[in-house]
Every structure is written in C-alpha cells, then in structure tokens.
Amino acid sequence: MKKLSVRARVLTGSAALVAVGGGAFGAVAAAAPSQADNSAAKPPAAVSEVKNKDTFNTEHLTVDAATRAAQAALDAAKKANQRVTVAVVDRNGNTVVTLRGDGAGPQSYESAELKAYTAVSWNAPTSVLAGRLQQAPNLKDIPGTLFLAGGAPVQSKGAPIAGIGVAGAPSGDLDEQFAQAGVAALDK
Known part of the structure; x- marks a missing residue:
C-alpha cells in the first residue's frame, strides 16, 4: 500500500x-420542526377537572394571624415574667411561625412545636391529653407528640385548623395559659 x-x-x-x-x-x-410547522407549539393535553364531590376544603390561619397569636402568647408570658418559646402549626402540623422569647431555654423551641402539633392533632388542649395517659400510656409513644400541658388547638366551626404550643415556663399550666392567650387573640 x-x-x-x-x-x-x-x-x-x-x-x-x-x-x-x-x-x-x-x-x-x-x-428540528420548521417554523411553519405549528404542531410543536401545541399546548400539552388539558388536565381533567376533579369533581367537587371528590374534594374538600380546609381552613388555615394566615401568616399574619399566626404571628398575631404567637405574639399575644409571648406577650402574656413576658407580662408574667416568663421566658418561653411559642410555636403555631397549621392543621397538617407544619410550623407556620415560631417566636423564641429572650432568655427561653434551648429545649423550649422543640417542645413548643411538639405541643402545638399534639393539640391540633387531637383537637384538645394538651393538659387534657396528658390526663389520658393514665388510661392509654402508649399515647406518649406516638412520634412527634408531647403530652405535657402547654398546647391549645385553634378551631373554626368546631374543626381544628391550627395549634399553639408554649414551652419554657416552670409549669405546663402557665405554658397553657399563655397558649390560650394566643387563641384569644384570634377572636378579636
């Protein structure tokens, strides 16, 4: 070659x-499609609408309302010279707002969220739920819950739409009193 x-x-x-x-x-x-070919510009197939009988609506607090409630609870604690953290969760247990007061202990942040979640999950104050532990001690084993006083549900038309949890005062009764102040702020 x-x-x-x-x-x-x-x-x-x-x-x-x-x-x-x-x-x-x-x-x-x-x-590549040509400019004259309009088939590439067609919108995707329309999604069919779900029938109303297959859905339901839920109410939720606005961020402003959740903040107002949390601030009212924090103000009530400050007035009583207590250092606490306040958490507000929505109906699904998602945190909407958390306010940590000056000097609140490090454990109070998580405890406030857990109390708020527990209150909205059972639509009852956590002090009431803590009393149920005597009849059903395994309740305390449910993940993400805390059966100590300091959580209060927020209701609309009898249904839970949020929970307010307070932690850091020397007693759960005080925590719950402050959480109730947050609920009361929503009635105004």
Whole structure:
C-alpha cells in the first residue's frame, strides 16, 4: 500500500470531517420542526377537572394571624415574667411561625412545636391529653407528640385548623395559659 504524503492526509482528513459534520447538521436540521410547522407549539393535553364531590376544603390561619397569636402568647408570658418559646402549626402540623422569647431555654423551641402539633392533632388542649395517659400510656409513644400541658388547638366551626404550643415556663399550666392567650387573640 502506498503511503500518503502529509498534505494528502490533511486534505483527506479535512474532507472526511466536512462530510461527517454536514451529515450531522443535516440530521439535526431534519429532526428540528420548521417554523411553519405549528404542531410543536401545541399546548400539552388539558388536565381533567376533579369533581367537587371528590374534594374538600380546609381552613388555615394566615401568616399574619399566626404571628398575631404567637405574639399575644409571648406577650402574656413576658407580662408574667416568663421566658418561653411559642410555636403555631397549621392543621397538617407544619410550623407556620415560631417566636423564641429572650432568655427561653434551648429545649423550649422543640417542645413548643411538639405541643402545638399534639393539640391540633387531637383537637384538645394538651393538659387534657396528658390526663389520658393514665388510661392509654402508649399515647406518649406516638412520634412527634408531647403530652405535657402547654398546647391549645385553634378551631373554626368546631374543626381544628391550627395549634399553639408554649414551652419554657416552670409549669405546663402557665405554658397553657399563655397558649390560650394566643387563641384569644384570634377572636378579636
């Protein structure tokens, strides 16, 4: 076989690159929709509407209302010279707002959220729920709950829509008193 000169190899290689590049460009251009082709601009298929009988609506506190309730609870605690944390959760147990008062203990943050979650989950003050532990001690084993006084549910038309939890005062009764002050602030 005859060896090609450097010049012949460069020219042959360049011609091969042009042929491959042109073929690739043609394949891409052929696959791309033309501007006149409007089929690519069609919107996706419409999603069918769910019938009203298959859904239900729930009420939720606004962030402003949750903040107002938390601030009222924190103010009540401050007036009583107590250092607490206040948490407000929505009906699903998601934290909406948490206010940690000056000097509140490190344990109070999580405890306030757990008390709020427990109150909204059972639609009852956590002091009432703590009393139920005597009949059903396994309640305390439910993850994410805290059966200590200091949580109060927020209701609309008898249904729970939020929970307010307070932690950090020397007694659960004080914590719950402050949580109730937060609930009362929503009635105004």
